[in-house]
Amino acid sequence: MHHHGAPPLDLVQAGPYEFRLERLGAMRVPGVVFASRELLPEGGDEALRQVADVATLPGIVVASYAMPDVHWGYGFPIGGVAATDVDDGGVVSPGGVGFDISCGVRLLAADLDAAALRRVMRPLMDGLGRVIPRGAGRGAVWQVSGRRQLEAVLAGGSRYAVEQGHGGERDLMRCEDAGAVADADPEQVSARAMERGLGQVGSLGGGNHFLEVQRVDEVPDEAAAAAFGLRPGQVCVMIHCGSRGLGHQICTDHVRAMEAAMPRYGIEVPDRQLACAPVASPEGRAYLGAMAAAANYGRANRQLLAEAARRIFADAAGATLDLVYDVSHNLAKLETHRVDGADRRLCVHRKGATLALPPGHPGLPEDLRASGQPVLIPGTMGTSSWVLTGVPGGRAFHSTCHGAGRRLSRHQAIRTVGGKELRARLESRGIAVRGASWRGLAEETPDAYKDVSAVVEAAEGAGLCRRVARLTPLGVVKG
Numbered sequence: 001m002h003h004h005g006a007p008p009l010d011l012v013q014a015g016p017y018e019f020r021l022e023r024l025g026a027m028r029v030p031g032v033v034f035a036s037r038e039l040l041p042e043g044g045d046e047a048l049r050q051v052a053d054v055a056t057l058p059g060i061v062v063a064s065y066a067m068p069d070v071h072w073g074y075g076f077p078i079g080g081v082a083a084t085d086v087d088d089g090g091v092v093s094p095g096g097v098g099f100d101i102s103c104g105v106r107l108l109a110a111d112l113d114a115a116a117l118r119r120v121m122r123p124l125m126d127g128l129g130r131v132i133p134r135g136a137g138r139g140a141v142w143q144v145s146g147r148r149q150l151e152a153v154l155a156g157g158s159r160y161a162v163e164q165g166h167g168g169e170r171d172l173m174r175c176e177d178a179g180a181v182a183d184a185d186p187e188q189v190s191a192r193a194m195e196r197g198l199g200q201v202g203s204l205g206g207g208n209h210f211l212e213v214q215r216v217d218e219v220p221d222e223a224a225a226a227a228f229g230l231r232p233g234q235v236c237v238m239i240h241c242g243s244r245g246l247g248h249q250i251c252t253d254h255v256r257a258m259e260a261a262m263p264r265y266g267i268e269v270p271d272r273q274l275a276c277a278p279v280a281s282p283e284g285r286a287y288l289g290a291m292a293a294a295a296n297y298g299r300a301n302r303q304l305l306a307e308a309a310r311r312i313f314a315d316a317a318g319a320t321l322d323l324v325y326d327v328s329h330n331l332a333k334l335e336t337h338r339v340d341g342a343d344r345r346l347c348v349h350r351k352g353a354t355l356a357l358p359p360g361h362p363g364l365p366e367d368l369r370a371s372g373q374p375v376l377i378p379g380t381m382g383t384s385s386w387v388l389t390g391v392p393g394g395r396a397f398h399s400t401c402h403g404a405g406r407r408l409s410r411h412q413a414i415r416t417v418g419g420k421e422l423r424a425r426l427e428s429r430g431i432a433v434r435g436a437s438w439r440g441l442a443e444e445t446p447d448a449y450k451d452v453s454a455v456v457e458a459a460e461g462a463g464l465c466r467r468v469a470r471l472t473p474l475g476v477v478k479g
């Protein structure tokens, strides 16, 4: 492998929740890992090597960052943040976004307390289990009529879904980018990607994706929680999914195109999954146009699943669901940030990392200006999940963690527990489970993930965000 003979990494503690990888070899900037000592990947860990690899990308500024939930991914680590200077040869890399483009989390709050739900929990979970398509392939909420309509989804995202009667205006106010990014270019989406995306608008996909019924348990920041529409004891619904086969195919197509183009730009990277091209090049622009289309698809996907959940909540519990927020954790965005005293146009890659806008940011809707952006952190189906918010001076270009982060591979996970046993364990603790496959369930055992509360504590300690509310699971529909 390319890493044979690479010098050992030099990891130095720089603060209570901050470690630095000093520049070595081809690294253009240092690596910065935000974590407690306990959460830190071990010395030889491949994820740290990947943080160093990302630091070699042309145009990267300040540092190659890792969030406290960092773990190994293809090319870039999951939990990585890297910004490149668009006007100084900075590159965009599909590997810095990942295969599930615009994978993200949406949280809805019910006008209902957990105590009132107990009575109807079974029909509610049966209803959700019936209408939420999940697993590989297997159906979708919205039967998109053909290529024409799919192009409208790619261009219009949640906004188009709402125009077609799937939701209301408030759903757009509370979605990152108001439900759709403007620069989507469906022309850059291959016929194969379109084909894969056609029958999947409104579907969860595989095992790490889910729809979960949760209760607000602990509220460390009552003012922010109130602004988000959350109070202790309340029922919520968290949805985690992305852009399905469409996003995956786009990533595959554009990694290949960039790999072929790199010699022309004189770019060399230490891992083929870091293939990249200048943001301003035809290949860079083509990828960003396709990526934006997938971002819109991901939001429409979550919008349709939310609508399906709303119908079941209305029928089974007479309850409504209001959108708290919808945010992606696999995306590259063109943003302006101050670097070395000057405003620079940056391409900020967040892969398994979440944007966390601070209070007062113009990118926030009016009713969230005072509190900051809601940041949605799934934990596991057996422990907690968290709601956080952005903070003034937020580091890593206003980014934070995206989950607990994997500790065991899927293969290792299924050696610790069987799916049936795991479901029995969860049900005995009062967590209802509607799965797609026993194996898929076992791969997602809570033991496969780090301790999410330790992760968010480290993220807060590192100055990336602040904790707002802790959520505990009541029932999960698992991909």
Ligand SMILES: Nc1nc2c(ncn2[C@@H]2O[C@H](COP(=O)(O)O)[C@@H](O)[C@H]2O)c(=O)[nH]1
Pocket (backbone or CB within 6 Å): 069, 078, 103, 207, 208, 209, 210, 212, 240, 352, 378, 379, 380, 381, 382, 384, 385, 402, 403, 404, 405, 406, 444, 449, 452, 476, 478
């Ligand atoms: N509340 C739940 N959280 C879960 C579940 N399965 C996974 N997860 C968390 O999601 C993040 C993000 O996953 P990724 O695949 O996008 O990287 C992951 O790190 C876990 O913490 C679940 O069933 N319920």
Ligand SMILES: [Mn+2]
Pocket (backbone or CB within 6 Å): 103, 104, 240, 241, 242, 329
């Ligand atoms: Mn995800």
Ligand SMILES: [Mn+2]
Pocket (backbone or CB within 6 Å): 100, 103, 104, 209, 241, 242
């Ligand atoms: Mn995903």
